[in-house]
Amino acid sequence: MHNSPTQCDQKRRSFLKLSGLLGLGMASAALLPAENAEAFLFNRKEYKVTKTRLAMGTFVAMTAIHSSKDEAEKAIGLAFNEIDRLSELFTHFEDSSPVGTLNGSGELEQPPQELLDLIAQSLYYYRQTGGAFDITVKPLIDLYKTSFASGGQPGESQIDAVLKRVGMENIRFQSGLVQFAGSGMSITLDGIAKGYIVDRASEVLTANGLSNHLINAGGDIRTSGAAAKGKAWTVAVQDPKKSKKYPDIITLQDGAIATSGNYEIYYDKEKLFHHIIDGRTGLSPQLSTSVTVVAPTVMDADALSTSVFVMEPAAGVQFINRQHDCECFIMAKGGTVTRSNGWQV
Numbered sequence: 001m002h003n004s005p006t007q008c009d010q011k012r013r014s015f016l017k018l019s020g021l022l023g024l025g026m027a028s029a030a031l032l033p034a035e036n037a038e039a040f041l042f043n044r045k046e047y048k049v050t051k052t053r054l055a056m057g058t059f060v061a062m063t064a065i066h067s068s069k070d071e072a073e074k075a076i077g078l079a080f081n082e083i084d085r086l087s088e089l090f091t092h093f094e095d096s097s098p099v100g101t102l103n104g105s106g107e108l109e110q111p112p113q114e115l116l117d118l119i120a121q122s123l124y125y126y127r128q129t130g131g132a133f134d135i136t137v138k139p140l141i142d143l144y145k146t147s148f149a150s151g152g153q154p155g156e157s158q159i160d161a162v163l164k165r166v167g168m169e170n171i172r173f174q175s176g177l178v179q180f181a182g183s184g185m186s187i188t189l190d191g192i193a194k195g196y197i198v199d200r201a202s203e204v205l206t207a208n209g210l211s212n213h214l215i216n217a218g219g220d221i222r223t224s225g226a227a228a229k230g231k232a233w234t235v236a237v238q239d240p241k242k243s244k245k246y247p248d249i250i251t252l253q254d255g256a257i258a259t260s261g262n263y264e265i266y267y268d269k270e271k272l273f274h275h276i277i278d279g280r281t282g283l284s285p286q287l288s289t290s291v292t293v294v295a296p297t298v299m300d301a302d303a304l305s306t307s308v309f310v311m312e313p314a315a316g317v318q319f320i321n322r323q324h325d326c327e328c329f330i331m332a333k334g335g336t337v338t339r340s341n342g343w344q345v
Contacts (some may be wrong), residue, residue: 222256
């Protein structure tokens with residue numbers, strides 16, 4: 001992994017420009033208590049400083065290697081402030097947030113630049129994946145929730161009716177305005193926003209002198225530089241069964257990893273209806289239990305892991321094999337593991 005522009009980055013930036021929308025130790029899914037903080041002097045010259053707190057609906061842990069404990073703690077505090085700021089912009093749970101306003105009225109005047117950037121990135125992935133990644137599936141998620149809350153499950157006719165309100169081609173961009181082309185549309189940025197936010201928090205740490213760090217936001221992980229004693233960061237792939245046996249362990253320096261799975265949020269015991277929904281069919285994909293993607297940024301890994309989960313495993317691996325600097329690890333429903341060509345072994 002490296003920080004220089006990749007072919008994938010250049011392709012995406014070209015698309016966004018044409019669209020006119022651009023203005024230590026092991027990390028795993030193990031979660032620590034909120035506001036947990038520690039500092040450890042391990043070689044007379046450098047501290048390992050870690051702070052964990054609740055953010056973005058999960059526990060976020062930041063670990064930095066730095067010569068000054070105070071400077072590290074200050075930078076980590078600034079990074080958490082950035083997480084809080086961006087979370088308020090992207091949440092769809094607050095009616096007064098920019099996304100809440102857009103969902104409620106069908107349009108948003110003078111949207112924050114960060115939201116424009118994120119919708120533009122989402123549109124890029126929507127087109128690159130043939131619709132496998134789609135932020136307009138929120139009406140389908142709402143249908144799942146309300147159906148199971150009332151003791152049933154959504155019927156085919158209900159899903160077909162809601163599908164008419166899904167599709168990123170129905171988002172319109174004008175000068176200073178984002179607008180839905182049809183009524184009843186709404187968006188969720190849950191499949192990409194956390195990655196974007198973690199990347200921004202990483203930028204804050206680097207800008208404040210913490211070039212060696214790791215951020216773990218509930219399994220969305222960004223690594224930069226080196227861990228203790230100059231070693232690469234060690235990252236464990238999440239286990240869908242939540243056992244202590246990790247499916248795989250890899251090392252990262254400057255890179256990111258994210259996992260999408262049907263074990264995260266689901267509405268029925270059989271997990272036939274879960275939070276990952278194919279906007280083209282209105283149904284939750286059933287062939288995979290988890291997809292882990294390594295990419296240059298967490299935003300890339302976040303969006304791509306969701307996209308590959310929606311695809312069939314074979315098609316997903318083929319797609320990732322065509323992406324520069326990206327790799328994937330897929331666990332199928334029956335337990336079969338499929339890896340992309342360049343996955344670490």
